[in-house]
Amino acid sequence: MKVKILTAMASIMLFASCSDFLDQDPNTALTEEQTYSKMDNIEPLVLGMYSSWRNVQKDRGGLMFQLGTDETQQGAFQVMTTPGQAGLDYYNGFLSQENTALAEQWDSRWLVLQSAGQAIYALNNNTEADTARRNILLGEASFIRASLMFELSQYWGEIPILDQARTQELGYGRQPLPDVYTYIINDLKVAEANLPATQSNKALPVKYLAQALLGKVFLYAPVASGARDYTQAKEWLGKVISSGKYSLLANYADVFSPDHANSTESLYEFQFNNTWPDNNQIQWQTGSRAIANLDQYAYFGGYDLLVPTQYCYKDKSAGGIWEPGDKRKDASIRYDFTYRGITPTIPAGFGGDELDPHVKKYEDVRVDGRQSFWNSGKNKPYIRYADVLLCYAECLNELGSTTDAEGYVNQVRTRAFGGTLPAGMNWTGLSQADFRDRILDERMRELAFEGWRRMDLIRTGKLVQYVKTRNKWAAESGTIAEFHNRYPISLKEIQLNDDINPEDQNPGY
Template sequence: MKKRIFLLPLVFLMSCQDFLNQEPQTALTQEQVFSKLENIDPLITGLYTSWRNARKDRGGFMFQLGGDESQQGAFQVKSEPDQAGLDRYDGFLAPRNNALTQQWDMRWPIVTAAAKAILALQTNKEDENRRNQLLGEASFIWAAVCFELTQYWGDIPVIDAGKIAELGTGRKPLPMVYDYLVRYLQFAADHLPESQTDKRRVTKYAAMALLGKVYLYAPQAAGVRDYQKAADQFQKVIQSGKYSLVPKYADLFDPGKANSTESLYEFQFTNTYPDNNQTQWQMGSRALASVDGNCSFGGYDLMVPTAYAYSDVTKGGVWETGDTRKDASIRYDFTYKGEAPKLLSGFGGDELDPHVKKFEDPRTQGTMSFWYSGKNIFYLRYADVLLCYAECLNELNRTSEAVTIVNDQIRNRAFGGAIPASLKWASGISQDDFRTKMLDERMRELAFEGWRRMDLIRSGKFVSLIKARNNWAAQSNTIQEFHMRYPIPLTEILQNEEIPPSAQNPGYQQ
């Protein structure tokens, strides 16, 4: 089997079972290296780079396919069966699916490296404050990646380098997984600084926000879903006074205005390889790519909005008249140098349908290939914190307060600072109506930023909304409830004796 090797020194990975047993490949032993904080710091920096790189190019958007918000372009569906299975929910969405295997393989080395750093830092005897900050950063990254993995695959291995003999590398029940998530994020929240000069590094408020999300998004089976605890974490972020919505929504996606007052954490990219994000290569229109490889909105249609995500309410979609987030999020006009491009024959025919706009990098226009797109990509931002807090208040029977937050902050900004009276949410709406409205509001505010699949899973609307809104899922008509979890990759089952075929997620056959 192909080795899974990650780009941090001292750590090499073969499979979930043996990735903690590799010997250091340097002149120094692992114990010697980890005895000095000055040696551990570069490893933490490497963790950030590996985590960031797992969220760029296709890796950043593969999990967004197959939703009610985004799907593949037609040519992508025609040309790549494994990838197409993520939208079609057909026989190609199986343990042998290479597109999912790549994402699984990309993330476990990060978890393993973080686990080794956590163990080393727990025993380090140097500067306690500095050690705890580094430990908080390693704990945050471990938790962030494992939160993503457990949301999509369910039971996952718990990689604790100090307990590998006890825990092994088999799948662990959700209560154990989420117990680790909560403990690691609480430690991070307690020991990370309030701000970081190096924007690559996380703060205590990012840890609080993610901990709030863990309490809010946890499946009931995990035993930790708690709206009050989630609200408490979000409220700490809000009351810190360190964050605020930027006045103009479109400014969030201006590369000249990165790391704004709305950003709790964003992945840092540039237009120079290897720090470019390659995102536009996947998001833009093939019709424009054929005209000019330096067109900033060219690309290859990997992920495009569903008709629901780009259409107005009057046409069965999500957008209300006057919402400025619409044109900031989605490209409708493909006029280039005064001319309308033409569709190419032999492709999908949807290359000039609306496309994702948020990731376009105008700095590449006319000077370099759109492959070099390098805008920062949001992970956590303040608007999401406000929306999550409002959800918690609604679940705690404080719906009128939740409505006020959404109206006065999120929707007011969306309509240019003055929301029309007819579009304000009524303070007396029911708890269930609020839930329904919030699903659409999160799509409008956070479109294509990576939370939609999780939102559908936790809302219980995964099958119904995808079947109704995703063109490819509707055509195949094979999506079922078990598809909320991805199949454990066959390569993992073959290499890891602690994850046998019988441990596969229900509904999938080898």
């Protein structure tokens, strides 16, 4: 059975991936009995999960789900040379069950989920007297399982539920969405009840992060799951706001500066630095190939995997999203490619867009002139307080309190304009429908390249409508369809998992 193989692989991968940033040196080859009987053996497993969760956010893999939106797309040279990956933007025949780029993302996350299920089962059956320690570990493992199930279900729909206490009953097949979201919500409630308010190790979650993700789950849950609930979402997000633990930084650009890592705006960041294996290589994938050809030690060089769409980088007057004076524009997107007085040229045979605007948020000036941009290692945001405020505002609007919702959006916009909203830039007097239309642009301005856009388009039913006109490659192919709201289950999963058969594939593939 495939899952037995995955269990062994997960243990090897998770223990091997524990790097110095967790200050752990776990033992390997633990027997199941040892793991289940001693918390000293369970704790390294839980810590290893956080290392591995971080590692799926690294390099190309951590950006794959951002392809094929109206916010980001692949650079031209990538599309020309990598047809399978290009299918994620073209929405053509290469976006199929044979797509290895997607299969890798599915597989890497299930390895972590398998270990989360193992740890939860072990902790629920542990009889040691130190219940306080046990409860924190249970909260941490439950948070991991919930966060990954939420991500996978958003992109693939019905997914297996890995619960060792119910393996005979559930098997390893895809489960109905109501059951999947019941698990996600219950896991997050366990996490919220057991996680501490602070953790000295920033790689580990706290109570307020579980509250924020609960709010997002109730907001983002598919209607078919029966779990979308704006009142519940408002309640959980409101707990974060009323806690007084978080606030917006005065300067938007500071949010992405290593000097302000894990700030009062951050509920959670994936922790990285400039030394392998704790570098994230994101700049390698988001910078300009023309700069890379000029100097491998230029901090904003790269290889154009992920670039902004024209809709994302243009001003509103030119058909894009940016309003005059919004400081988030230049903090998020690079428009100027002059490096040490030299402006590079695009060599023949490239895609031609290497000097078009690029992602700026992950540029790591600490490597400039000293290390290759492959060693980029700024932290990667997961949930920020600005996101909490915008999600809370959406809930208020859906519940009929649009005027109150405008106030929370204006908090975010005030910071975006340097602390004072210019005349005409505050949101006021909107109808509920107008608010719905405008909030997606506001979320792109605030949260561009942070990984939420595809989910935002799916939950609002806008994926096909917006991507087919705003994404260059999707517009060129003209083949995006409603069934693309879900990714295909990989052929390897169907072949190896006895409980997922060809007829279980998502429609359209």
